Amino acid sequence: MKLYYTTNSPFARKVLMVAAERGLTGNIELIVSSPWTAEANILTRVNPAGKVPALTMDDGLTLFDSPVICEYLDSLGHGPKLFPTTNPERWLTLKRxxxxxxxxxxxxxxxxxxxxxxxxxxxxxxxxxxxxVNRCLDAMEADARDLGETPTIGEITYLCALAHLDFRFAEEDWRPGRTELASWYSAFSKRHSAKTTLPHD
Ligand SMILES: N[C@@H](CCC(=O)N[C@@H](CS)C(=O)NCC(=O)O)C(=O)O
Incomplete structure (x- = not known):
């Protein structure tokens, strides 16, 4: 499989974390393809939207966007599923x-x-x-007590979103008044899949 991505895209990071959680990292060839530079012509050939991430499967079909790619990777690999198959867990996870x-x-x-x-x-x-952004953060804080240590695509997406706020808006700390979310984030950030996919320019 080929993943078209950038090292600073939080949507691509979701895919990298899912691959790590499912034991698939070694099966994916990483192709840096910024949407903002000359590399974009590689990207627009595989994704008409010109956005990362995009994943070309071994049979040649290219998938986008991150929710679709993540669900595909969850159908491969091993370990606990990141997209629950039973309700209401599935709907709660997709909402997250x-x-x-x-x-x-x-x-x-x-x-x-x-x-x-x-x-x-x-x-x-x-x-x-x-x-x-602030309303989304407040909704996440209200949900934080119910977040698990076992990852689903919901927790992975929360992690990528909060980390990207720290990465791009470090001067606007989101933690004050959101103590449950801050505490969950601090613990979840220690996962191997999080530590090995930190964003950088
Ligand atoms: N809904 C898409 C969003 C992807 C997205 O916005 N990617 C950004 C990089 S973080 C991008 O490629 N932007 C280029 C553009 O907007 O032209 C997903 O989940 O994959």
């Missing part, structure tokens, strides 16, 4: 993944907007994204 992904979408939209030039940048748009 959607919440973490939503936080990431808003955080990334805010950061991209902040990098636009004067006159193009919208403070109102950035404030809207920041408010969305």
């Amino acid at each position: 993944q959607a919440l973490g992904d939503a936080l990431l979408d808003a955080m990334i939209a805010r950061r991209l907007e902040s990098r636009r030039s004067n006159g193009e940048r919208s403070e109102a748009w950035m404030d809207r994204q920041k408010a969305s």
Whole structure:
């Protein structure tokens, strides 16, 4: 399998963590393909959206986006499944993944907007994204007491989202007032799959 990714993409990190948890890391060839540089032409050939991650399976079919790739990898490998198959656990887990992904979408939209030039940048748009991030964080805090030590794609996505806040918005600590989430995050960050997939530019 070939994974088109960047070392700083939190969505790609979800895939890397799932691969690690399922014992599949050695089966995946990593191909750095930034959406923002000349490498993007590699990426757009496999993913029309021009986004990472994308995964080309051994039979040649390419999958995107991260929820689809993660569920595919969960169908391979070994160890406890990361996508529960019974309800209501499955719906709760998928909701958690959607919440973490939503936080990431808003955080990334805010950061991209902040990098636009004067006159193009919208403070109102950035404030809207920041408010969305804060609501997602509050929902995660309300959920934190029920998070397990056993990973599912829900916990993995929360970890990737919170770590990306530390990576890109370190000056805006999300922890004050969110003690349950901070404590869960600190413990979950010690997993091997988390320690071996830290983001970097
Ligand atoms: N929903 C997608 C989001 C992927 C995404 O936004 N990736 C970013 C990098 S973190 C990207 O490639 N952005 C390029 C662009 O927006 O053009 C997923 O879960 O994979």
